[in-house]
Amino acid sequence: MSVRSPSKQVEPRSHSGAADTPRPTQADRSARTRSALLESAARGISRYGYGNLVLEEVARDAGYTRGALYHQFKDKEDLALSVVAWVDETWRQEVGRVVEEERDPVAALISLARGHAVFCRRDIARVMIALRLEFSGRDHPVGREVKSVAATLIKRCTRMIEAGRRTGSIPPGPPARAVALAFFGALEGAVIELAGQAPHDELLAASVAAGALGLTTLPDLEPAADAR
Secondary structure: OOOOOOOOOOOOOOOOOOOOOOOOOHHHHHHHHHHHHHHHHHHHHHHHOOOOOOHHHHHHHHOOOHHHHHHHOOOHHHHHHHHHHHHHHHHHHHHHHHHHOOOOHHHHHHHHHHHHHHHOOOOOOOHHHHHHHHOOOOOOHHHHHHHHHHHHHHHHHHHHHHHHHHHOOOOOOOOHHHHHHHHHHHHHHHHHHOOOOOOHHHHHHHHHHHHHHOOOOOOOOOOOOOOO
16 A cells, blocks of 8 residues: 655745745835935035035936935925934934943043044045035024034033043043033044045044043054944
8 A cells, every 4th residue: 555645835936936025115115215315415415515516416326316306305405404314313323322332431432533433434424514614604504403413412522521520530621511622623623634544544533532632541442343
């Protein structure tokens, strides 16, 4: 008497021979379009400034039409404001999150300096510097938003400096806010002048930041693993 082996159940296959994957939704496509346009606009502002930003070129660089851009953004001002918010959020995720993990104020400030230098290796990262310079002394919605973002960062650095002075890790000196302004001004200057010179940009940015804080010694530094 012969025994038949149980038959195998065959999984249905798609016509292409591969498992079906869900199609992106309209919301997915819209989010992808918006992200590409924001990054393109950030590159354009970083290179040419707000005044010289051409929306048609932004759309073309992102691979979309000008109509697609106007579907996402009302006008150039709306686009620039969205870029500021997008870059700020990206910085918080990539730099601010690491700083928050440091409990020691000095370690946090040095991590901020190093992380900012690495972040600014990206072609989009200088957008805040470009906009701050372009709108300096002018009352404009974009300039006000950039100023607000910068003020939040200065407040954060001021609190860390005050905390470091309370523990004695940062020496006394000028008002903490003045030191915070000098700290970030020196950091941005170093990052601009050292553009394209990784890993020296990161290490020298940390040294410049330490000098602004009044530190006489700095722990041995190694380049960050993320060298964009």
